Each structure stands twice: as C-alpha cells, then as structure tokens.
Amino acid sequence: MDVKSQLRSAVERAAERLGVPGLEVAIQETPAGKPGDYGTPAAFVLSKKLGQNPAAVAAQLQAALELPAGVARAEAVGPYLNFYLDRAAFVAGVLEERFEAEPGSEKVVIEHTSVNPNKELHVGHLRNVVLGDAMARIFRAAGHRVEVQNYIDDTGRQAAESLFARNHYAGENWREVFAMWSAERAAAGKPSRLDHWLGELYVRLNADPRKAELEPGILEIMHRLEAGELREDVELIVQAQLQTCFELGVSYDLLVWESDVVGSGFLAKALEILEASPYCSHPTEGKYAGAFVMDTSEFIPGLEDPTLVLQRSGGTATYTAKDIGLQFWKFGLFEGLGFREFAQQPSGQVLYTSHPQGQPDARFAHAAEVINVIDDRQSYPQAVVKAALAIAGHREQWARSFHLAYGTVKLEGQDMSGRKGITLSVDDVLAEAQSRAMAVLGERSLEDAASVARAVGYGALRLAMLKSEPKKQIDFRWETALSLQGDTAPYVQYAAVRARNIVRRAAEAGITAEGADLSQLGEFDFELAKVIARFPDALAGAVRDHSPHHVVQHALDLATAFNGWYNLKDEAGKPATRVIDAPAGLAQARVALVARMGVALERALEVLGIEVPAEM
Numbered sequence: 217m218d219v220k221s222q223l224r225s226a227v228e229r230a231a232e233r234l235g236v237p238g239l240e241v242a243i244q245e246t247p248a249g250k251p252g253d254y255g256t257p258a259a260f261v262l263s264k265k266l267g268q269n270p271a272a273v274a275a276q277l278q279a280a281l282e283l284p285a286g287v288a289r290a291e292a293v294g295p296y297l298n299f300y301l302d303r304a305a306f307v308a309g310v311l312e313e314r315f316e317a318e319p320g321s322e323k324v325v326i327e328h329t330s331v332n333p334n335k336e337l338h339v340g341h342l343r344n345v346v347l348g349d350a351m352a353r354i355f356r357a358a359g360h361r362v363e364v365q366n367y368i369d370d371t372g373r374q375a376a377e378s379l380f381a382r383n384h385y386a387g388e389n390w391r392e393v394f395a396m397w398s399a400e401r402a403a404a405g406k407p408s409r410l411d412h413w414l415g416e417l418y419v420r421l422n423a424d425p426r427k428a429e430l431e432p433g434i435l436e437i438m439h440r441l442e443a444g445e446l447r448e449d450v451e452l453i454v455q456a457q458l459q460t461c462f463e464l465g466v467s468y469d470l471l472v473w474e475s476d477v478v479g480s481g482f483l484a485k486a487l488e489i490l491e492a493s494p495y496c497s498h499p500t501e502g503k504y505a506g507a508f509v510m511d512t513s514e515f516i517p518g519l520e521d522p523t524l525v526l527q528r529s530g531g532t533a534t535y536t537a538k539d540i541g542l543q544f545w546k547f548g549l550f551e552g553l554g555f556r557e558f559a560q561q562p563s564g565q566v567l568y569t570s571h572p573q574g575q576p577d578a579r580f581a582h583a584a585e586v587i588n589v590i591d592d593r594q595s596y597p598q599a600v601v602k603a604a605l606a607i608a609g610h611r612e613q614w615a616r617s618f619h620l621a622y623g624t625v626k627l628e629g630q631d632m633s634g635r636k637g638i639t640l641s642v643d644d645v646l647a648e649a650q651s652r653a654m655a656v657l658g659e660r661s662l663e664d665a666a667s668v669a670r671a672v673g674y675g676a677l678r679l680a681m682l683k684s685e686p687k688k689q690i691d692f693r694w695e696t697a698l699s700l701q702g703d704t705a706p707y708v709q710y711a712a713v714r715a716r717n718i719v720r721r722a723a724e725a726g727i728t729a730e731g732a733d734l735s736q737l738g739e740f741d742f743e744l745a746k747v748i749a750r751f752p753d754a755l756a757g758a759v760r761d762h763s764p765h766h767v768v769q770h771a772l773d774l775a776t777a778f779n780g781w782y783n784l785k786d787e788a789g790k791p792a793t794r795v796i797d798a799p800a801g802l803a804q805a806r807v808a809l810v811a812r813m814g815v816a817l818e819r820a821l822e823v824l825g826i827e828v829p830a831e832m
Contacts, residue, residue: 220749227256227277230277231277260295286302315819324586326587327586333454334377340624342625344589363469364470368471379441383433397413444479470569514606543601548581553574555576556568601619602619628692649677671827679824682765683768705824712775722810734805743781748816774816
C-alpha cells in the first residue's frame with residue numbers, strides 16, 4: 217500500500233472539487249508527538265489561489281475529501297490537514313505490497329565507466345562505476361527500460377602512449393615479457409592482468425627523461441589507432457579492465473568506440489543539424505572569422521564569452537563538437553553505427569559493441585532520457601552538449617539530457633594522477649576490502665567466511681561511494697571507507713541477516729505468518745511498517761535528483777528502525793517486541809512484519825548493487 221500516493225491523489229481530487237485543478241500536493245509523516253500519521257500543508261498553497269484563510273481552506277478540503285482505503289479519518293488542525301490510518305489495514309497493505317513499479321515504455325541511456333583503455337581502473341574510477349551502476353539499477357526499479365553504455369576512447373593519446381610504451385620497453389616479444397611479469401605478480405598475490413602491466417609502462421614512459429624524443433613514435437601509434445589498425449590491441453586492454461567491473465557485479469549493454477563514432481560521420485550529421493539553427497553562424501570577421509560557431513548565451517548564462525567554436529577556420533572540429541554528435545545519436549536524432557556481440561558477461565547478459573563490421577540494430581540508443589556519469593571537471597563541456605540540443609530545436613531532449621557530475625576522489629588527501637603513478641587500483645582496493653572484512657569476521661563461526669568477507673567488503677566500498685551526494689568530493693581513506701561500523705553497508709547487511717534468522721528460528725518453532733492478528737500489533741510495530749513504506753519515496757527521490765544517496769539513507773533508516781525495534785525494552789526492562797514467545801496471533805503478526813523488513817532491507821541493498829551474505 218503506497219498510502220502517500222493514494223493520499224496525494226485524494227487531496228488533489230478534493231482541490232479540484234474546490235475549483236483548483238492541477239494542484240501539486242505534498243504528503244508528509246507527522247512529527248513525533250503531533251496528531252495523526254500523515255499530513256499535508258496543501259491548504260497554504262490552495263488559500264493563495266482561493267484568496268481565503270488557510271485554516272478555512274483546510275476545513276473545506278476535509279469536507280471535499282474522499283478517503284482512500286486504509287485511512288480511518290482526516291482532521292483539519294489549523295491550516296494543516298492530518299490523516300489517521302486504519303493501522304491494521306495499513307500494515308496489511310505493507311505486508312502485501314512489494315513496491316514493484318509497473319514496467320514503462322520510456323528508455324534511459326546511462327553512460328558510465330568510460331575509462332581510457334591504457335591502464336587499470338583506480339579508486340577514482342570506482343566512484344564512477346558504482347554511481348553509474350546504482351543509477352541503472354534505480355531506474356530499472358522505477359520501471360524504466362535502461363541501456364548502459366561504456367564509451368571507449370580508443371583514439372586518444374593515453375591509449376597511444378601505453379601501446380607505444382609496450383612496444384618501446386618490451387619490443388616485439390612483448391607477449392612473452394608480459395607473461396613473465398604476470399606469473400611473477402600472480403605468485404606474489406598481486407593483480408597480474410594486462411591493464412596493470414600497461415599501467416606500469418605508462419607511468420614509466422611519462423617519467424622517462426627522453427620522452428620528448430619519443431614523440432614521433434607516439435604520434436605514429438595515434439595515427440594507427442585512428443586508422444583502426446590497432447583495434448584488437450585495445451580490445452585486449454578493455455577486456456582486462458572489464459574484469460574489474462564484472463567483479464563488482466556491474467553489467468553493460470553496449471561498448472561505444474571513439475573510432476566508430478568518428479568513422480560513422482556523427483560529427484558531420486550533427487553539424488548539418490546545427491547549420492539550420494539561428495544560434496549557429498559562420499563569422500566573416502573578428503577572432504572567429506572562418507569558423508563555425510554556436511551562441512550558448514540563452515542556455516548557459518553568465519559566460520564571459522558564450523561563443524563556442526564547433527569547427528575551426530581550418531576545418532578541424534573541436535572535441536566538444538564530437539561529443540555533441542554522440543549525444544544526438546543517443547537520443548536517436550540519427551543512425552550510423554553497426555553492432556555485434558563482444559562478450560558474455562558473468563551476469564549471463566550479452567555485451568554488445570559498436571564495430572565497423574557490425575550490423576545496424578534499432579535496439580540501441582533512441583533514448584527518452586540520457587544521463588552521462590562524468591566527473592565535475594567536465595561540467596562546462598557537458599553543459600555545452602546539453603545546450604546544443606536546444607539550439608538544434610530539440611527542447612524535449614534538452615530538458616532530459618543530464619550530466620551526473622560527481623566530485624573527484626582523493627587518495628589520503630592527495631589528488632590522483634595516473635601519469636605520475638599516484639593511484640590506488642580498484643583491484644587492490646577490492647582485495648584489501650576482503651582482507652579487512654575477513655579480519656573483522658575472523659572470530660565468528662561461519663560456514664563460508666570467504667563469501668561473507670567478499671559481500672561485506674565490497675558492500676562497504678559501494679556504500680562509501682554512494683552515501684554522499686554525488687557532487688561532494690570524496691577523500692578516500694582506508695579507515696573510513698572500509699569501516700564496518702556506523703553508516704555502512706555491513707550495518708544494513710547485518711540487520712537483513714538478523715531478520716532472516718528471526719524468521720528461520722520462528723519457523724523452527726512452528727510459527728509462521730499464518731494466523732497473524734495484525735490488530736494486536738503495537739505502536740512500535742506500526743512505526744516499523746511506516747519506515748518500510750518509505751521505499752517508493754526514496755526511489756522517486758533518487759530518480760528525480762539522479763542521486764542514489766536517497767536509497768542509501770532509506771537503507772540506513774530501515775536498519776536503524778529495525779535494530780531499535782529489536783532492542784526495545786518495556787518498563788520492566790524486558791524485551792518489548794518479542795516474536796517467538798509472544799501471544800498467539802501477535803507472534804505470527806510479528807513474524808510477518810520481520811519477514812517483510814528483511815525483504816525491504818534486501819531490496820534496498822539490491823538497488824544499490826550490494827549483496828546480503830547468507831550469514832554474518
């Protein structure tokens with residue numbers, strides 16, 4: 217029972233009866249100690265439209281209201297309208313409702329990860345991967361069709377430098393050199409994949425005092441990448457990088473390669489669309505003479521110079537112009553790519569890739585909404601990409617083009633730099649997370665301690681990256697990120713395991729939900745059900761703000777409420793929320809409530825990509 221949605225609709229209909237259609241109504245839980253279970257301040261807004269006193273309008277709303285099922289009565293308290301629930305009916309609705317959204321037809325494209333294919337992922341990339349994966353899960357849970365894209369910049373300088381370093385330092389027999397390095401690393405218990413090796417060579421090249429002399433060789437590799445001659449070499453790197461993401465439980469729908477985007481003519485197609493816009497021009501004098509430019513002043517206010525160059529006077533395009541073409545394609549403004557299978561993912565899902573020899577496939581792109589997960593240092597270029605949609609006359613797509621900007625990640629207070637080697641690889645972080653979790657769990661008697669340590673360690677990392685609003689910078693510190701205390705995933709995981717164990721022990725004692733008498737439930741049981749019922753609001757907030765932190769807070773609230781309920785004592789200091797030895801009818805009702813709490817905890821964690829271990 218999503219009682220808040222039902223109350224919202226009921227108040228909106230009542231306002232319409234009073235002559236005010238389309239009123240946006242907020243329904244809130246009443247504060248502790250205040251009358252009612254839920255309330256609305258709608259009379260304040262309505263009074264301005266009707267020109268009447270808010271208290272009088274609240275009374276009129278009450279009279280015009282048709283109460284939804286499960287709501288016992290409404291009461292006007294001054295300018296507020298408060299609602300009292302039929303508590304047994306409300307709890308019954310919570311027990312039955314799983315808050316599964318109806319599948320919708322709208323498609324959301326989410327681009328995340330998009331790591332340069334030249335080295336291993338570092339902890340800064342971890343935030344991007346986890347944030348993008350969580351948003352994909354959240355939008356799916358909200359009923360959207362979701363396509364997850366991973367952009368591969370296979371023509372960039374970083375990829376060229378790593379491939380050049382491979383050839384320069386290891387020579388033609390680089391495979392044998394890599395095999396020896398890999399064997400040594402594996403024997404030492406360290407990551408031994410190709411991306412890690414190339415990362416070391418990339419750092420070595422950028423520290424080489426002779427690098428300037430090596431520039432012609434690097435440029436030659438760049439030209440070969442642009443010509444598509446080294447595609448298979450880059451694919452090997454991408455395959456290695458994906459293993460890290462797969463280990464985190466992440467899946468993708470499509471790899472989109474830079475070289476394919478360039479070869480598809482996206483740029484020319486985008487520029488052709490923009491040519492028809494009154495915001496675009498070819499100045500014949502001044503500093504932009506001979507260039508093709510775009511005036512962004514109406515869509516990005518406050519810029520000192522709102523003129524953006526799309527194509528230079530010499531005919532070369534800017535990188536932002538290429539990004540505009542890619543965004544136009546995501547929204548289905550034109551076609552141009554071919555696709556084929558790339559790999560089978562551990563999830564069982566097939567991963568597709570763009571490819572020069574691929575076939576057209578209308579399943580990809582054609583989004584109603586596009587979310588690009590890119591750090592906040594790219595805020596201006598992404599603002600330009602968004603503005604280009606409006607400038608091209610596609611206002612609907614402009615309104616639904618989002619840059620999910622996130623703060624960068626520092627390492628123990630220091631900025632990351634792959635070129636300087638100031639990084640901490642995600643693979644090392646995952647290994648350390650498991651190790652630390654195992655140390656915490658070491659004294660417990662567990663059937664599969666390794667699996668529990670993996671779930672606890674990985675969960676702690678994921679939630680550390682998701683619990684803050686995305687725009688806040690994270691200073692990654694081992695002690696904080698891997699703490700198994702406080703506002704952490706293990707805190708929620710433990711609550712979920714506790715709920716599961718209570719239900720199991722009750723079943724062993726012959727007590728199930730059958731025969732539950734919900735009328736016997738008390739105030740604290742009812743409050744627990746109210747927390748469970750908040751899930752739709754948390755999900756809606758995450759979708760609205762493009763931020764998983766709403767769901768994180770809901771998961772923490774669930775765990776806190778459940779632990780408080782579990783540890784509650786009566787006036788005599790005895791457990792106040794007994795289950796197995798509670799009176800008949802109440803015991804069954806509490807088993808049903810605890811089982812539902814377990815489902816709620818697992819669902820919230822699932823949406824965040826966090827596993828609940830079988831034991832803790």
